[in-house]
Amino acid sequence: MGDPHRVGVVGLGVISRAYLDTLANHPAVSIAAVADLDASRSAAVAATIPGAEAVSVQRLLDRPDVQTVLNLTIPAAHAEISLGAIDAGKNVYVEKPLAVTFQDGGTIISRAASAGVRVGCAPDTVLGTGTQTARAAIDDGLIGRPLSASAVMVTPGHERWHPQPDFYYAPGGGPLLDMGPYYISALVHLLGPVRAVVGAASRLRAERVIGSGPRTGQRIPVQVDSHVTGVLEHANGALSTITTSFDGVATTAAPIEVHGETGTIAVPDPNVFDGEVRLFALGGSEWRVLEPLAGYAEASRGVGLIDLVRADGRRPPRAGGDVALHVLDTMTALLRSAAEGRRIELTTVVRRPALVPLTPFGDWTA
Template identity: 75%
Template sequence: MGDAHRVGVVGLGVISRAYLDTLAGHPAVSITAVADLDASRSAAVAARLPGVRALSVAELLSSPDVDTVLNLTVPGAHAEIALGAVEAGKNVYGEKPLTAELPDARALLAAARQAGVGVGCAPDTVLGTGIQTARAAVAEGRIGRPLFASAVMVTPGHERWHPHPDFYYTVGGGPLYDMGPYYLASLVHLLGPVRAVTGAASRLRTERVIGSGPRTGERIPVEVDSHVTGVLEHAGGVLTTLTTSFDGTATTASPIEVHGETGTLSVPDPNHFEGEVRHFALGGDTWRALPPSAGYVGGTRGVGLLDFLAADAQRAPRASGELALHVLETMDALLRSAAEGRRVELTTSVEVPPPVPLTPAEGWRS
C-alpha cells in the first residue's frame, strides 16, 4: 500500500471501538483525526491515540491531513458526511447502509465519480472465512447448480442491549436496513445480484422500551417496519426467501441456507467474520463441516477498509459503494413492494466482488 494512508474518523459511537482496535497501529493506515458531535468524546478518543487530533466534523472534512473519511455516524447522517467528504476531494468508507435514502446514495456515487474519489461501505464481515468458504463451496460445485436459498434474521430488538437505540427505529433503521445488508451482501457473493423482489412488512408495536444503560425504562417511538420478509429473484434465476425481524424471540433456522441439485450448504451468521460452514450431500446421511478455504482469517471490523485501500486497477474493492447501492436498492424495493402490493424490478445491478483467497491474519494485519 506504500506510505500509511491517512484516515479521519467521523462518529465515535459503539461500533467505532471495533474499527479503532483494527486500524490503530496498522502499518497501512495512519489515523490522523477524529470527530464527533460530542466534543468530549472525540477528545477522549484522541487522547488514547498518539498523534491523533480531535476536530470538529467540518474541520476534519476539510483537513489536508485526511485522505479517506471513515464514516461511522448514525444512518441518518451517512449521506451528509459522505457527500461532504466527496466534495472535499476525499475518499469515503462508511458503515451500512450506504445512506438512509436511495436517492442520496445515487447522488453520492455520481458525485464521487465526478470528483474522481472512491466510495466503500460495510459490511465487511462477508469477507471473512464464513461467507467466503461457503462461496468457494458453491463455486466448486459442492451442491451442484444452486436452485433456491433462505436467509433468516430474528431478534427481539436492539433496544434490549443498546443504551441509545433510537436510530434503529427511525428512517435508515429497522431490521431490514440494520441487519439486512449483512445477509444481502452475502447473498450477492453467493448467488449474484438481485433483479426483482416481492415483499411484505409489518409494524405491530408503536414504541419500544430501552433495556440497558442510563435511559433504562424510557420509551422510544417506532417509525419503521419491524418485520420485513420477501422473495428475491437473483439474476441467475435462484430464488431467496428473506426474513428480517425485530419482533421475534429466537429461531432455530440457519442464518443462510443454499440448496442445489446435489446438496445443501448451511452458512454461518453473516454478522460475524467466521463460523462453521456445513454441507449435506444428496444421498448422504449427515451434515459435514467444511474447513475454512477462503476469506480473511481472524477478520475484524475495518478489514473492509483495508481491502478498499489495497484495491487497484487489477482488483476492485470488495466492500464497494456499488455493491452497497445495489443492496440499498434491494431493501428499498422490498419496502416499496410491501407498501404497494406488487413485484418490483431493480434498476441497479453489480458485478460479484472478487473472491477473497484464504489470507492468514498476519497477511492482512501487516
Template identity: 80%
Template structure:
C-alpha cells in the first residue's frame, strides 16, 4: 500500500467528527494537520490524533506532507479555501456544496483542472449500498424505462439542534443548497444528468430562534428562501420533482421514489449510506426488499475522499468535482428559475460516475481508533 496519503483538515465543526470516524486509523490515509478558526478546538483535535499538528490554514496548506486538503468550512468559505489549496498544489475534497455560488464552483473546477490536481466533493452518501443498489436495479432494467422520480426532504429547520445555525440561512445555505446535494446527487446517479429546471420558492419567516447551545433563544435573520420545489428534466427524458423545506414539520413520503414503465423503486434516505431499497413490480401485489448488490458496505462520511485517494489519478473520483459542479448548477438554477419565473437550461453535463461494486468493509476500511 505504501506510505499513507497525507490529509490536512480545514474546519473542525460538527461534521468533522463523522469524517474522523472514517479517516482516523485508516491504513491508506493519515491526518497530518488540522486547522480551525478556533485554535483551542484545533489543538484539542490534534491532541487526540497521534502525529497530527494543529496549524494555521496557511501553515497547513504549505505542510510538505499534506497531499490532499479536506475542506470542511462553512459554504461561504468553500471556494476561498479550495482555491488556496489548489494554488498550493494540493488535491481538494470539499464538503457540500462545492461552493456557495455557481461561478465560484466553476472557478474551483477550472483552477483544479489547470493545476492538474484532483478535486472531490461531497456528498459521498450516494456511494453506499442504498443509492448504489437502487442504481444497479435501474441500470439492470428492473423497472423498465425510467419515467419519473420524486425527492422529498422536509424539516422545521436546523436551528432547533445546531448551536451555531447562522450559515444555514445565509448565501450558500437554505434547504436546497444544504440538503439538496444529497437528493440531487442521488437523482443524477439514478437517472443521469439534468438538462433544464423549473423552480418555485418561498420564505416563511424573516427570523429563526436558536434552540440549543450557548446562544439558545437568540434570533438570527433568514436571508434565503426556506422552501424550494421544482422539476428537473434529465437528459434521458425522465422528469424528477424535488421538494426541500426548512418550514414543514414531517412527511410520510419516501425520500426518493423512481417510477418506470414496469415498476417502482422506493429509495432510502440519501443522507445515509444504507437502507432498504424496495421494489413494486407492475402487476405485483406488494413491495419487496432488494438485497444490497452494490456500494461500499458500512460506509460513512469520508469514503468519497478514500475513493479519491484510491483512484490515484487513474480514474475520476466517484464523488468528483465536475459531478459536484453539475449538482451545484442544478440547485442554483432552480433558485434562479424561482426568482425569474422561467425555465433554465443548464450549461454543465456530468457523466455518471463509475458504479461502486459491492465492497465489504474489510476491503476499504480499518478498525477505527478510540475517541473518534
C-alpha cells in the first residue's frame, strides 16, 4: 500500500474531533501537522496524535511533507485556506460549504485543475449506507421512474447548543448554506444534477440569543435569511422541493422522500451516515425496511477524504469538488432566486457520483 498519505489539518473547532477520530489511526493517512488560530488548542490536539506537530497555518501550508490539507475552518475562511493550499501544490479536502460565494468556489476548482491537485469536500455522510442504499434501490427500479422528492430540515437554530454560533447568522451562514449541503448532495446522489431552481426566503427575527457556553445570554445579529425554501429542477425531469429553517421548532416529515411511479423511498437524515431506508410499494399496505445495499458501513466523518486518497487520481472522488461546486451553485442560485423573484438556471453541470459498493467497516478502515 506504500507510505500513508500525509495530511495537515487547519481549524480545530467543534467538528475537528469527529474527523480526527476517523483519521488519526487510519493506515491510509498520517496526520503530520495541525494548525489553529489558537496556538494552545493546536498544541493540545497535537499531543493526542502521535507524530503530529502543532504549527502555524502558514508553516503547515509550506511544509513539503503535507500532501493534503484538511480545511476545517469557518466558512468565511474556506476559500483563503483552500487557495493557499492549492498554490502550495497540495490537495484540499474542505468542510462544507466549498466556499461562501459561487465565485470563490469556482476559483478553487479552476485553480486546482491548473495546479494538477485534487479537491474534495464534505458532506461525506451521503457516502454511508443510508443515502447509498436509497440510491441503489432507486437505480434498481424499486420505485420505477423517479418523479419528485422532498427534503426538509427544521430546527429552532444552532445558537441553542453551539457556544460560538455567530457565523451561522453571518454572510455565508444561514440554514441553506449550513445544512443545505447535506440535503442537496443527497438529492444529487439520488436523482442526479440540478438544472434550475426557484426559491423563496424569510427572516423571523433580527437577533439570536446564545444558549450555552461562556457567552450564554449574549445577543448576536442575524444578517441572513433564516428560512429558505425552493424547487429544484433536476436534469432528468424530477422535481425536488427543499425547506431549510432555523425558525421552526420540529417536524414529522421524513428528512428526504423520493417518489416514483411504483413506490416511495424514505431516506434517513443525510447528516448521518446510516439509518433506516424504507420502501412503500404501489399496491402495498405498509412501509418495508430495506437491508443495506450500498455505502460505507458504520462510516464516520473523514471517510470522504479516505475515498479521495484511495481514488489517487484513477477515478473522481465521490465527495469531490465538482459535486460541491454544483451544490454551491444550487444554493446560491436559490438565494438569488428568492431575492430576485425569478427562476434561475444553473451554470454548472456535474456527473452523478459513482455508487459506493456495500463496504463493511473492516474494509474501509483497513
